[in-house]
Amino acid sequence: MKRREFLRNALTLGASCAAGGALMGRAGSHVAAGTFLRPPGALNEDDFLSTCIRCGRCGDACPNRCITTFTRDVGKDFSLAPGPGEEGTPVIFPRRQACMLCQGVPGEYLRCTDACPTGALQKISKEYESLQKHVEMGIAEVDHQICHSYNGATCGVCGRACPFPGKALKIGLYERPTVNPDYCIGCGLCERSCIKYPQAIRIVPRHKQFESQGGTLAGLLKTLLSGTA
Amino acid sequence: MSALRKAWTALCPKPGWQWARRGVQAAAIALLFLLPVLARYNNYLASRELDGVMERWQDRSQGQILAATDQALRATGSEEQVFEGNPRRNREELQERLARYRGSVWSVEIAGVSMTDPLAVAESASASKQLRWVLFVGLLLPLGITLILGRVFCSWVCPMNTLLELTDKLRGVLKFLELPPHNLRFWRGNKFLLLGMGILAALLFSVPLLGYFYPPAIFGREIHNWVNVFFDRAEAGAPGISWLGGLSIASGFVLGVMVLEVFVSERLWCRYLCPGGALYCLLGKFRTVRVRRDVAKCTDCADCITVCGMGLNPMRDVTGIECDNCALCITYCEPRALSFRFDLFDPRPQGPGQGLPKVPAAPVPEPKAVEVPERAKAVAS
Numbered sequence: 001m002k003r004r005e006f007l008r009n010a011l012t013l014g015a016s017c018a019a020g021g022a023l024m025g026r027a028g029s030h031v032a033a034g035t036f037l038r039p040p041g042a043l044n045e046d047d048f049l050s051t052c053i054r055c056g057r058c059g060d061a062c063p064n065r066c067i068t069t070f071t072r073d074v075g076k077d078f079s080l081a082p083g084p085g086e087e088g089t090p091v092i093f094p095r096r097q098a099c100m101l102c103q104g105v106p107g108e109y110l111r112c113t114d115a116c117p118t119g120a121l122q123k124i125s126k127e128y129e130s131l132q133k134h135v136e137m138g139i140a141e142v143d144h145q146i147c148h149s150y151n152g153a154t155c156g157v158c159g160r161a162c163p164f165p166g167k168a169l170k171i172g173l174y175e176r177p178t179v180n181p182d183y184c185i186g187c188g189l190c191e192r193s194c195i196k197y198p199q200a201i202r203i204v205p206r207h208k209q210f211e212s213q214g215g216t217l218a219g220l221l222k223t224l225l226s227g228t229a
Numbered sequence: 230m231s232a233l234r235k236a237w238t239a240l241c242p243k244p245g246w247q248w249a250r251r252g253v254q255a256a257a258i259a260l261l262f263l264l265p266v267l268a269r270y271n272n273y274l275a276s277r278e279l280d281g282v283m284e285r286w287q288d289r290s291q292g293q294i295l296a297a298t299d300q301a302l303r304a305t306g307s308e309e310q311v312f313e314g315n316p317r318r319n320r321e322e323l324q325e326r327l328a329r330y331r332g333s334v335w336s337v338e339i340a341g342v343s344m345t346d347p348l349a350v351a352e353s354a355s356a357s358k359q360l361r362w363v364l365f366v367g368l369l370l371p372l373g374i375t376l377i378l379g380r381v382f383c384s385w386v387c388p389m390n391t392l393l394e395l396t397d398k399l400r401g402v403l404k405f406l407e408l409p410p411h412n413l414r415f416w417r418g419n420k421f422l423l424l425g426m427g428i429l430a431a432l433l434f435s436v437p438l439l440g441y442f443y444p445p446a447i448f449g450r451e452i453h454n455w456v457n458v459f460f461d462r463a464e465a466g467a468p469g470i471s472w473l474g475g476l477s478i479a480s481g482f483v484l485g486v487m488v489l490e491v492f493v494s495e496r497l498w499c500r501y502l503c504p505g506g507a508l509y510c511l512l513g514k515f516r517t518v519r520v521r522r523d524v525a526k527c528t529d530c531a532d533c534i535t536v537c538g539m540g541l542n543p544m545r546d547v548t549g550i551e552c553d554n555c556a557l558c559i560t561y562c563e564p565r566a567l568s569f570r571f572d573l574f575d576p577r578p579q580g581p582g583q584g585l586p587k588v589p590a591a592p593v594p595e596p597k598a599v600e601v602p603e604r605a606k607a608v609a610s
Contacts, residue, residue: 050356050435053336053349054446056453060268060331063275063324069450071477085436088450105275106321107328114328117336117345118353119361 036080037092037188037205039067040099040135041113041122051120054088058112058121063105066097066188067112092137094188094203099137101163101187102126110135131185132164138186138203140169140179147200149176158190158201177201246556250384254391261333261388261448265456270298271327274320290470291463302326333449334388335440336367343367346382346445347375347512348424348505352437355428372512379516380509383499384538384555389444390499392487394538399491413494414540417551420500420507427504443505444486444498447479496538500551510550519572520548520558526566527582533558533567543567546576 039058042048059067068074070082070091078093090112092099102110103126113121124134140158148155156175162168168183169190177190179201186203194201273279273295283299286292302323303309309316329341336345345367354360374381383390403410427439440446454477459470486498499506520543533543536557541548543558559567564584 046435047357050431050437051353051359051361053345053353053437054440054450055332055336055345055349056450057332057336057338059453060264061328063271065268065272065276069453071454073454073477087441100276106325111328115331115338117332117338117343117363117367118349119363120353 035203035205036070036078037094037099037137037186037203039090039092039112039121040101040110040131040137040185040187041116041124042137043120043122048120049085049089051118052089053118053120055117056088056090057115057117058090061111061115063102063111064097064100066092066094066099068093068096092188094191095199096192098188098192100189101131101135103163132183135185135187136206137188138205139181139184140186140190140201141204142177142179143200143202146196146198147177148196149174155195157193157195161189161193163187163189245560247560250555253385254388257334257386258388258391260337260339261452262456264330264332264337265453266294266298267327267330269456269460270295270302271324274318274327275324279318286463289463291460333445333453334386335443335446335449342370344370346443346505347371348439348443348508349437349446351428351508352431352439356431356435356437358432358435375509375512375516377516378518378554379513380506380551380553382509383503383506384553387445388448389483389503390538392483393490393496393499396487396490397495397538400495403491410492411494415494415497415501417501420502420504421511423502424504424507439504441479442482444483444503445505447483451477451480451483496540499538500540506553509553514550515573516554517571517573518554518569519575520552520554520567521570521572521576522546522579522582523566523568524579524583526564526584528564528566528584529582530563532561532563536561544582546578549575 038045038048039062043051054069056069059065059069067090070086070089072081072087074091074093075081077096082089105111107114108125110124110126113124115121116123122134124130142150144150154175156171156177158177159165159169159171159175164183164185165171168180168185170178170180172178186206188203190201191199191203270279273282279295279299283292283296286295303316303318306319306326307322309319311317329338331338334346336343336349338344343366345364347368350364350368353364371382400410424439430436430438462470490497494501522543527544529544531544534541537543538555538557539551539553541552554569556569559569566582566584
C-alpha cells in the first residue's frame with residue numbers, strides 16, 4: 001500500500017469513527033425538559049426563541065450572573081438538557097442563582113434588557129411600578145408538604161428574601177408563606193433562599209403556562225425534533 | 230531573538246497593510262477572551278466580595294487575571310476617594326463603565342457602540358417576522374462598513390478566518406514534507422445556497438438555525454464557556470486549569486472544519502460554505518474600495534493567485550463580489566502593480582501584463598554583397 005493511500009484510508013476511518021461516536025453520545029443522553037426561567041422582559045416563548053440570536057450579551061451584563069447560556073453542561077446539574085432550538089439561549093436556574101432585579105446596581109434599566117440587541121428582552125425600567133407591570137418570569141408556588149412552617153416548625157426565610165415583602169409573599173401565623181400571584185413576578189429569590197431540599201417554594205415559569213401546544217410551524221418542528229431525538 | 234523575527238516574518242512577510250490587518254485580528258481575538266473576563270469581574274464587583282476573591286485566589290491564575298483587570302480598570306478610571314488611608318474603589322463608576330463592554334464577535338458592544346452581525350439581524354428578523362428598531366441600531370455600523378469597504382469583516386475581524394490562515398501554514402508544512410494535501414474544488418454558489426436555505430428555514434420554522442454553525446457565533450459562545458469553566462474551577466476549589474469541560478459539539482465542528490481544510494480542500498469553509506461570508510459578499514457587491522491592477526507594471530508572475538485566500542485571480546482582474554479586501558495580493562505583488570482604488574465597478578479584463586522588460590528581437594544580419602572576383606567579371610563580359 002502506498003503511503004498516500006494509507007494516510008487517506010486512516011483519515012477516512014478516523015473521521016467516520018469520530019462522527020459515529022458523536023452521534024452515539026448525542027442519542028444516549030437526551031433528558032426530558034424540566035423547568036427554567038427566562039430573563040426578565042422576555043417575549044412569549046415562541047417569539048423569544050425566534051427573536052433571540054444566542055449572543056450571550058444578557059449573560060455578560062447580569063451583575064449577579066444568574067443568566068447562563070443553556071448548554072448540556074449547565075443543564076446537567078438540574079437533569080435538564082436543552083430542547084430543540086433552546087441550545088445557547090439565556091436561562092435562569094433560580095436554585096443556582098436568582099434574579100435580584102438589578103437593585104443596588106447603577107443604571108436606569110434592568111441590565112440584561114438594556115444589553116439585548118434584538119428586542120427578545122424588552123427594555124424595562126428598574127422602578128417598582130414598571131417591574132410589577134412588565135416583568136413576569138413566573139409565579140412562586142409553596143409546597144405545603146415540604147415547607148417547614150407548614151409542618152410544625154417556623155422558618156420564614158423566603159419572606160425575608162422577597163423583593164416585595166408583604167405583597168408578593170405574605171408571611172402569616174407561624175411564618176407560613178402565602179403567595180399573591182398579582183404581585184409575584186417570579187424572580188426566584190425565595191426559591192434560592194429556601195432551606196429545604198427539594199425546595200418547598202418553587203417558581204413555575206411563565207413560558208410553561210403560555211407554551212403553545214401546536215398550530216404554529218415552530219411547534220410542529222419542536223414536536224417532530226423531540227420525537228426523533 | 231532571530232528565531233522570533235523569523236517566525237514573525239513567516240507570519241507577516243512584508244510591512245504595510247498586513248501589519249494593520251494582523252493587529253486588528255489579534256485585537257479581535259484578545260477581545261473575545263477579555264470581554265467574558267470583564268463580565269466575571271463585574272459580577273464579583275457587583276454582587277460578591279471582590280477583594281476576598283482576589284485574596285483567596287492569589288496563587289492561582291484566575292486571581293492574578295482578576296487582579297490585573299482590577300488594576301488596569303482602576304488606573305484608567307476617575308480619581309478614587311480615600312477611606313481610612315486607602316483609596317477605595319469607585320464602584321458605581323466602574324460598573325457603569327463595564328456595562329458598555331459585552332458580547333462577542335456575533336454581537337458586541339464596545340464603549341457603548343452596539344454592533345451586530347448582519348446574518349444575526351437577517352435571521353432574527355426573518356424568524357420573528359418583525360422588524361424591531363433595536364436590531365437596526367446594532368446593524369448600522371457593520372452594514373455601513375460593509376457597504377463602503379466590502380467584505381472586510383471576514384479578513385480583518387473573523388476569528389475563524391484568522392485560525393484558517395494559520396491552518397494554511399500547516400498545508401505548507403505538508404507540502405514541504407512531500408505529502409501534498411488534496412485540494413478539492415467545489416461550486417462557489419454553495420454558500421449562497423446555504424444562506425438562502427437558512428433564511429428560508431428561519432422563515433418557515435421560526436427558529437434561527439444558521440447561528441448554530443456560523444463560526445463567529447460559535448467562537449463567542451465557546452470562549453465565553455471556556456472562561457466560565459476556567460473561573461468555575463477556582464470557585465469549586467479544583468486545582469489547575471481545564472478547558473476540556475468547555476469543549477462541546479460546536480468546538481468539535483470547528484476542529485473538524487480545520488482538519489478538512491488541512492487535508493482535503495484549501496479554505497473549504499470561507500470559499501464554499503460560510504453563510505455569513507455569503508451575506509457579506511452580497512452586501513459588499515457595490516463596495517467602493519477594490520483591488521486594481523496596473524497592466525503596465527504587471528509581470529504575470531501569478532504570486533497574487535498563490536496567496537489569495539479566496540482563490541481569486543487578481544492577475545486577470547477577476548475579483549468580483551468574493552474579494553474580502555485582505556490586501557494579501559497587494560502585499561505580495563513584487564512589481565507593485567496591485568493597489569486599492571476607489572471604484573464602484575470591477576475592472577474589465579485587461580489582458581496579459583505588460584510589465585516584463587521588452588526583449589529586443591535578435592538582429593537579422595543583412596546579406597553581405599557577394600564580392601565577385603575581377604576575373605569572373607571579365608569572363609562574364
